[in-house]
Each structure stands twice: as C-alpha cells, then as structure tokens.
Amino acid sequence: MNAWLAAAVVSLAGIAPCVWLCMRGTRVDALVALELATTLVTLTLVLLAEGFARSSYFILPMVAAALGFVGNLVFVRFMERDLR
Amino acid sequence: MSAADLAVDVLLALAVLGEAVCVLGLLAGRGAIDRLHYAGAASTLPPALVAAAVTVSEGATAPSINAIVVALLLLVLGSVLTHATARVVRARGQAR
Numbered sequence: 001m002n003a004w005l006a007a008a009v010v011s012l013a014g015i016a017p018c019v020w021l022c023m024r025g026t027r028v029d030a031l032v033a034l035e036l037a038t039t040l041v042t043l044t045l046v047l048l049a050e051g052f053a054r055s056s057y058f059i060l061p062m063v064a065a066a067l068g069f070v071g072n073l074v075f076v077r078f079m080e081r082d083l084r
Numbered sequence: 085m086s087a088a089d090l091a092v093d094v095l096l097a098l099a100v101l102g103e104a105v106c107v108l109g110l111l112a113g114r115g116a117i118d119r120l121h122y123a124g125a126a127s128t129l130p131p132a133l134v135a136a137a138v139t140v141s142e143g144a145t146a147p148s149i150n151a152i153v154v155a156l157l158l159l160v161l162g163s164v165l166t167h168a169t170a171r172v173v174r175a176r177g178q179a180r
Binding site: 003004007010014017018021026028029031036039040043046049058061062065069072073076079080 | 120130137158
C-alpha cells in the first residue's frame, strides 16, 4: 500500500462520523454532515486515482464534485421550501 | 527517498490532518453554524493540498490538471453550498 492509498483509507474513515451525525443529529446537522461527507468522498476518489496510477479514474472525482454539489443543493432547497 | 517524494508525503499528511480536524470539528461543534464552518473548511485547504501533492508527484500532466480542476470545483461550489446552507440554518433558527 502506497502513501496515496493509505491517505485514501484514512479519508474514507472520516465518513463514519458523518454517517453517525446524519442518523443522530437534527435535519440541519445531517445536511452539514452530508456536505462534509461529499467532500471527503471526492477527495478519496482523487487519492485512489493517483494511488492506482490510472489517469482515467480522475473523471470520477470531477463528476462527484459537480453532482455532489447539485445533490446537496436539492436538499437545501427542500429545507428552504419546508419553511414556507 | 527524493525531495519530491518527501514533499508529496508531507502534503498528503497535511491534507489528511486537515480532513481529520474538520471531521472532529463537525462532531465537537455546538450548533449547526459551528459545524458548517468545519464542513466548509474541508472543501478549501485539503483539496488544494492534495492537488499540490499530485502536481509535485506527476508534474505538468493530465492527472495534475484534473486534480487542480477538482480542487477548484470543490472550492467554488463548496463556498456556494455553504452559503446556501447557512441561510437555511439562520432561517430555521438553529444557529446555536
């Protein structure tokens, strides 16, 4: 296991506290935890792509960064609408 | 171990440390706004450090450009998302 893959494993482990907060916290806390988890997953995909030395794998984090933003924004909009 | 390898290891260690601090801050935050600060910080410095590590390791190649684009996407889109989320938190009155 090289340094990239080790960093990816540690980064992936950071998702566990986010999942815990999603299950235990309020709805807004869960949304914040989801945003952090999205960032961690995107960074993990970058680390895995470099760790496996496959340049084609870098498409995944680029798509994850864009779609993760859209997905989180949908939840934000739903929560805004819930207030009205 | 060359100087470039050492720089990559240091940059990766700093990036992972930054992520760990953000995750711990998420758990230790008292309110949603406090937690949002740490979630927002995770999309700024750690991606930049990872992109720097890839650039040092690979040089001016496609993976480096891709990593930099990902870091920029996270920086810009993460800032927008953090702002939108903060508005919802404020409207819901759960800042503390």
